[in-house]
Amino acid sequence: MAITDSSTRPPGTRAAGSPAPHDRFLGRMTHFRWVILGLLFMGTTINYVDRLVMGILAPDLQKLYAITNVEYGYIQSAFALSYAFGQLVSGGLLDRFGTRVGYAVALAGWSLSSMLHAVARGPLGFGIVRGMLGVSESPAFPAAAKTVAEWFPRRDRALAFGFVNAGGNMGAIVAPAVVPWLAVNYGWQWAFIATGGIGVLWVLLWIPLYRRPHEHPRVSPAELALITSDPPEPTTHVPWAKLLMYRQAWAFAAGKFLTDSMWWFYMTWIPKFLHDRHGLDLTHIGPPLVAIYVLADIGSVSGGFLSSALIKRGVSVNAARKTALLICALGVLPIMFAQSVSGTWSAVLILGLATASHQGFSSNLYTLVSDMFPKRAVASVAGLGGTCGYIGASLFQVLVGYLVVGTNPNYLVPFLCASLAYLVALGAIQVLAPRLEPAIVDR
Numbered sequence: 502m503a504i505t506d507s508s509t510r511p512p513g514t515r516a517a518g519s520p521a522p523h524d525r526f527l528g529r530m531t532h533f534r535w536v537i538l539g540l541l542f543m544g545t546t547i548n549y550v551d552r553l554v555m556g557i558l559a560p561d562l563q564k565l566y567a568i569t570n571v572e573y574g575y576i577q578s579a580f581a582l583s584y585a586f587g588q589l590v591s592g593g594l595l596d597r598f599g600t601r602v603g604y605a606v607a608l609a610g611w612s613l614s615s616m617l618h619a620v621a622r623g624p625l626g627f628g629i630v631r632g633m634l635g636v637s638e639s640p641a642f643p644a645a646a647k648t649v650a651e652w653f654p655r656r657d658r659a660l661a662f663g664f665v666n667a668g669g670n671m672g673a674i675v676a677p678a679v680v681p682w683l684a685v686n687y688g689w690q691w692a693f694i695a696t697g698g699i700g701v702l703w704v705l706l707w708i709p710l711y712r713r714p715h716e717h718p719r720v721s722p723a724e725l726a727l728i729t730s731d732p733p734e735p736t737t738h739v740p741w742a743k744l745l746m747y748r749q750a751w752a753f754a755a756g757k758f759l760t761d762s763m764w765w766f767y768m769t770w771i772p773k774f775l776h777d778r779h780g781l782d783l784t785h786i787g788p789p790l791v792a793i794y795v796l797a798d799i800g801s802v803s804g805g806f807l808s809s810a811l812i813k814r815g816v817s818v819n820a821a822r823k824t825a826l827l828i829c830a831l832g833v834l835p836i837m838f839a840q841s842v843s844g845t846w847s848a849v850l851i852l853g854l855a856t857a858s859h860q861g862f863s864s865n866l867y868t869l870v871s872d873m874f875p876k877r878a879v880a881s882v883a884g885l886g887g888t889c890g891y892i893g894a895s896l897f898q899v900l901v902g903y904l905v906v907g908t909n910p911n912y913l914v915p916f917l918c919a920s921l922a923y924l925v926a927l928g929a930i931q932v933l934a935p936r937l938e939p940a941i942v943d944r
Contacts (some may be wrong), residue, residue: 514728531721534652534728538661541645542668543703544608548641549672549768552580552634552680553616555627556769557680557768557790558689560776562627564691570773573625574902577769578895579857580631581825585891587639591879592884595644596877600651601711604644605704610637612700619690626675635891641922642867642887647880651713654730656812659822659868663805666864673768673794674841684783693880740923745941749873750882752933754889756866760925761890763833763919764859768903770915771852777910779845789849794854797860804829804861808868818872819937823927825865830923832858837920840913855919869930872937 532668559573568576585770595603605783614633636907653661676696683692714720714728744750775781811821836855842848870882878931901915 502745511570514781518626530723530727531719532716533717533719533724535721536709537648538664539709540646540703542666542671544604544641544707545645545668546672546675547608547700548611548638548660548691549669549701550676550699551611551672552638553673553676553768554680554692555613555618555631556772557562557677557695558684558692558783559769561684566623568624570626570905571686571902573773574898574900575801576598576624576628576631577765577900578902579893580635581765581891581898583632584639585888585895588643588884588887588891589661590668590884591640592643592881592887595640595880595884598879600644602646603640604648604711605707607637607644608700608707609704611641612697613637614695615697615700618693618697631920637691639884639887643880643883646870646883647876648865650876650879652728652889654728654885655818655871657809658871659805659825659865660809661805662804662867663802663861663864666801666860666867667798669792670798670860671796673856674791677772677790677794681783682786693911743942744878744882744885747874747942748933749938749940752930753866753869753873753882753886755929756869756926757886757890758851758893758924759861759929760859760866761887762893763861763922764856765894766897766901766915766919767852767856767859768911769898770905773905773910774839774912775848777846777905778840778912779848781845789845793847793853793856796812799854800829800832800857801860801864803857805864805868807861815854822865822869822872822937823931826862826923826927826930828925829858830864832861833846833923834920838911839915839916840911858923862926866926869934869937872939873934874940875942878940878942 555577562568563570563573591603611634614630614637617633618627618630621630646662646918649658649661649665650939680696683695687694687695691869710892712718716727720728725751771793772786772790781789807828808821808825809822810820816824833855835851839848842851845904867883870886874882897915897918904914907914
């Protein structure tokens with residue numbers, strides 16, 4: 502029997518007599534796309550745990566290192582600004598080189614950056630490591646958007662991305678449940694070290710399990726046919742600068758600029774708001790934050806489900822997506838009253854409704870990219886939108902730092918901005934993409 506040297510075979514070929522990747526599943530429907538979605542959920546969970554540690558510890562770190570609210574605003578702005586500029590290149594790199602290696606490298610990088618917070622001292626040190634964290638986390642959502650576009654047909658993408666967003670909310674639930682306990686029992690440094698180290702375990706799962714659908718040995722022909730049931734698209738790379746010519750790209754970017762700034766405000770200032778206005782310290786803030794992000798988790802999946810359900814009932818993609826966006830935008834409006842209510846849990850309910858509505862809005866907003874652009878451009882467009890979103894977040898962080906000052910900080914203006922941002926974003930999307938027509942990308 503002849504022995505074939507595998508090192509001499511052309512890349513992408515298999516030895517004679519070896520089964521094709523999908524042969525052993527002939528006649529069966531596999532569901533491996535849900536395993537991939539589970540990995541995206543886990544990756545997004547880790548992403549949010551790592552980025553939320555600083556916000557939860559902020560009141561104590563501010564006291565320990567005499568960090569003012571203005572300085573805290575600049576520290577969080579460093580994360581947002583570096584995240585924004587990281588997405589200038591991360592989406593294009595993911596479109597060119599793929600998500601298997603790109604996502605793994607990014608997650609390993611942000612895990613290390615998170616652990617390095619343990620050596621920071623004072624505003625400058627925390628600003629530097631927040632900047633490192635922002636750059637390394639920047640490929641996360643473009644990678645998730647690209648993976649969802651590769652693994653799910655168009656009609657299921659809003660629901661799938663709802664689960665991706667739910668991973669962020671799960672991280673927002675896990676962080677306040679774990680971080681205070683770690684900080685109180687082992688010191689604040691271990692809150693960063695322990696949560697940052699979780700990412701290594703995810704990389705050990707992602708690398709062996711992830712392949713593109715048509716290359717994956719655990720995907721049956723029936724599942725592959727479902728995944729690829731949309732009309733075929735060209736595969737050539739789209740230059741990032743060319744996307745600036747499309748109104749559809751600017752519709753997504755405008756939505757991200759206006760709403761990402763509000764989401765990052767929730768992430769970084771809600772713990773401080775509950776501390777400043779309701780006296781919640783590190784040992785008592787966990788349950789309210791968990792409740793807020795449980796509601797956000799529900800909103801993420803529900804928002805994605807709503808537009809997908811409408812489409813399956815025969816509603817046009819344009820009407821379904823924008824109906825869901827409008828409902829979610831209206832759900833944020835009550836946050837303008839969060840400053841005025843006296844009861845802690847009344848404030849928690851209002852904040853939870855706002856985060857739930859944001860996540861439902863975000864699930865549908867991200868799905869607009871795959872509605873309007875071919876798969877080969879999805880990560881680049883998502884990167885463009887993410888850049889605009891976190892430029893907005895960076896500016897808003899600094900503004901909030903200057904607005905929320907004194908011994909009795911007033912959060913009225915930031916909450917008023919948050920209440921209106923989503924309706925303004927939907928208006929911008931309607932003006933720039935009134936029918937969600939697919940962009941004609943010719944190369």
